[in-house]
Amino acid sequence: MRIAVTGASGLIGTALTASLRADGAEVLRLVRRPARAADEVCWDPSAPNGAVNPGALEDVDGVVHLSGASVAERRWTPARKQELRASRVSSTSALVAGILAAPEPVPVLLCASAVGWYGDTGDRKVDEAAQSGRGFLADLVRDWEAAAASAATAGIRVASLRSGIVLSSRGGMLPRLLPSFRLGLGARIGSGDQYLSWITLADHVRAVRFVLDRADLTGPVNLTAPTPVTNAQFTAALAAAVHKPALLRLPAGLLRLALGEMSGELLASCRAVPSRLDRAGFTFADSDISAAIRTAMNDAAAWPRDTAAGT
Ligand SMILES: NC(=O)c1ccc[n+]([C@@H]2O[C@H](COP(=O)([O-])OP(=O)(O)OC[C@H]3O[C@@H](n4cnc5c(N)ncnc54)[C@H](OP(=O)(O)O)[C@@H]3O)[C@@H](O)[C@H]2O)c1
Known part of the structure; x- marks a missing residue:
């Protein structure tokens, strides 16, 4: 099996690449800098067709598109919002154009997405049948998914991976929260009643591979554990995991x-x-959630950091 991955250097991409390779799959990493290794192909998410050499995608069994500027890293200035959109919506259109130019049809495109699609759902449970919500993220995710879905018109199987918050010690939300929780400064946010949809990195990688293998799965697929928790429950579980109170x-x-x-x-x-x-x-x-936090806090050794072929 030969799988092309964008954003392969990221939290999910690194783990997915390592997992695929451990099972003998060949991974082609689409990188935004000049290629430096035999398993890398240069692409430019800002070019109209991704500037991918069409021959590079020959014999590829699937593409997993994970790239995108970090949503939580910086304050949302107008320029940052533009970057968040471009790195998802324009990059996806560019990648689709590159895929459509490949000499052989690519069978499947899995595109990252997010539960931000649903907007603020309050106490209401939502699944893939729900309408999209309101707000900057919901609008962004809707356009992102539409850009990916355009590949379906060419007969490519397209699935949008609507991820919840990915829990891992290797990146994302958990390493940002742990220092303050370890000092006993963990705090509920606002009322603490708001729900959080989450998934461990290990389950996320397994779920991406499951969707990749299942020819009947198209369209949106929620990658979230079946048990969303409130912010208060999450805060209490994280505080218990580090044996500290969270009274703030x-x-x-x-x-x-x-x-x-x-x-x-x-x-x-x-x-x-x-x-x-x-x-x-x-x-x-x-x-x-309590067991999941423990799993996530101890997943540092689960996947090697540098998965470059031959390094
Ligand atoms: N982690 C989560 O909790 C979570 C939750 C919901 C959705 N998602 C989505 O899942 C995808 C992967 O998440 P992740 O946590 O692995 O993200 P990540 O660790 O931030 O990695 C994303 C990758 O995207 C590429 N990238 C960074 N800035 C970019 C830009 N301005 N333009 C184009 N590409 C850029 C980089 O890869 P290269 O340098 O190799 O190109 C980077 O390693 C993202 O689209 C994210 O929005 C993640």
Whole structure:
């Protein structure tokens, strides 16, 4: 099996690449700099056709598109919002154009997406059948998924991986929270009643590979554990994992002041459940938040950092 991956240097991409390779698959990494290794191909997400050499995608059994500027890294200035959009929507259109130019049809495109699609869902459970919500992220995700879906018109199987917060010690939310929780400064955010949809990195990688293998899975697929938790439950579980109390509360107003519009995403509630994975027979290794946090805190050695062929 030969799989091309964009964003292969990221949290999910590194783990997915290592997992595929461990099982004998060949991984072609689409990199945004000049290629330096035999398993790398240069691409330019800002070029209209991705500037991918069409021959490079010959004999590829699937493409997994994971690239995108980090949503939580910086304050959402107008320039940053433009970058978040371009690195997802334009990059996906560019990649699709590159895929369509390949000499042989690429059978499947899996494109990263996010539960941000649903917007603020309050206490209501939502699955893939729900309408998209409102707000910057919901709009962005809708356009991102539409850009990926355009490949389906050429007969390519397209699935959008609507991920919840990925829990891992290697990147994402957990390493950002752990230092303050270890000092006993862990805090609920706002009311703490808002739901958080999460998944461990290990389950995420297994789920991506499951979708890759299942020819019947197209369209949106929620990659979230079946048990979303409230922010208060998550805070208590993380504090217990580091054997510290978490008695503080971060007022919503303060968060708005510090983070601006981005604070809306931390205060929004998303209770997404993985109906399509459930129906397809996928089983989650981690569905209890306390056990999942322990798994995630100890996953540093699970996948080698540099998975370049021959390094
Ligand atoms: N982690 C989560 O909790 C989570 C939750 C929901 C959705 N997702 C989505 O899943 C995808 C992968 O997530 P991740 O956590 O692995 O992300 P990540 O660690 O931030 O990695 C994303 C990769 O995208 C590429 N990239 C960075 N900035 C870019 C830019 N401005 N333009 C184009 N490409 C850029 C980089 O790869 P190269 O340098 O190799 O090109 C980077 O390693 C993302 O699209 C993310 O939005 C993640």
